[in-house]
Amino acid sequence: MIDETAVKYVAAVYGLVWVVTLAYIAILNAKLGRLERQLDEIAGLLERGAGDA
């Protein structure tokens, strides 16, 4: 007979690894967003520069 609480704990450990991995992906995604914004700013700078020149 498999003990039910034992299964819950194993599931909790398994789930924890998932959660941490997904959190990591979310943080990376946020970083990509930040980088995109910076690229937009740079593009803006260059366009303005090209407009003046």
Place this chain on the structure above:
Amino acid sequence: MVIGSRRARPDGATVAATATAVLMALALGMIFFYVPTDVDQGYSQRIFYFHVPIALTTYTLFLWSALNAARYLWRRDPSLDLKSYVPMHLGVIFGSLTLATGSLWARISWGTWWFWGDTQLTTFLIIFLFNCAYFMLRFSVEPGERRATYSAVYALLGVGLIPLSVIGVRFAQRNELIHPITFNSNGANMDGSMFLTFLVALAAMLSLAVTMYLVELRGKRIDDRIRAIRRLAEART
């Protein structure tokens, strides 16, 4: 045209991620469907296949960080500072995960969330605190060569800390080892299929760490390049 673009070929991070996916799938399959239930500890023993590989990965990351710290002090290459910092950072993540999974395992096995008399727990906690102190140091110094040097010095001090913690705590506690001993001087103390599952799980966790390492490095490199490009753009306008 993008400044400094690379040729298109499978880069390290992608290869590592693919390997991780395969190994992780294999490991999970083995943990839940292949390996037999432990006679002594019951179903909850399966936490072992998560907890120990994560713990070992934490130690590996730590040693890798210290190695690159030494190389940085030797060669002063800024990329080595990054290669020392990122594993340390991942070490905090995996370390926290080790403590959390260990806590859960302790709870179901011994009834408590923590046990101060246990040598391995205490040793790990010491290393984890060291890890956190590293970050406090890092965030207290302005980015630059000084920060890199100080981080490297502290990382190397940590290498001295590991063996001392292990020996010291073992001396001080001398309790009956409640922490399940799976590896002793006779080799793996477990059934063949369990050992195989453990190895696969270990490979999966290490592979995960390598993937995260390569991805983070890539992210930081992109950070630097964008900063450089921005400076060029500002100079031109």
Place this chain on the structure above:
Amino acid sequence: MRAYRALLRKDLLLEWRGRELVPAMLAFVLGAMVLVRFGLGGETLAGGTRAATGLLWVIVVFTSMLALVRSFAQEREHGIWDGLLSTPADRSAIWAARATATFLFLALTQVVAVPLFWLFFLQEGRSPSLGVLVAALLLADLGVAMLGSLLAGLATHVRAREVLLPVMFLPFMLPLVTVAVRLTVDTISPQTRGFHTSQGLGFLALYDTIFGLLGWALFEFVVED
């Protein structure tokens, strides 16, 4: 070698003339012990002399941290640091001199603190062996002084250094305190007296050796500018 002696003389003379550091340490030790003694009222510590011995080590560690923060702060205040660095002296000599001076100050503080501690806390029940305690204290002082001088050098150039130094120091203190407490507490009861004492002292010596070597090797990276 000559530089080391000169620097050591400088550190000791500075303290002798200024008398800021050792009195501060003594005040701290005394204050801490009085506070705990009164905090306990007439009670003995639960756990008796064993707990008291652990407490002694805690006080020792805090005093050491105080000593380190203060001594490097003094250097900065008096602008001595830059002067030192402009000399052609081997950087490690600075570290060695600082470590020796700190060791002496710690030992000096403990000469006063240990009898006081005995008076305050060890009157009832058996006491830990004085010889082992003294040996352990000296070895621990050495380790603290060596590692602490290195870390304090790191912390000087950093913001929030009063907070950072104890934080950086703590993980390294843990194995030291764990062993020292176990070592000295074991000497209290006759059954465990002499048991593993040499191992414990050996560990402390190993600790000192490792951090001595690391401190000596790494200090020049800390002070370059």
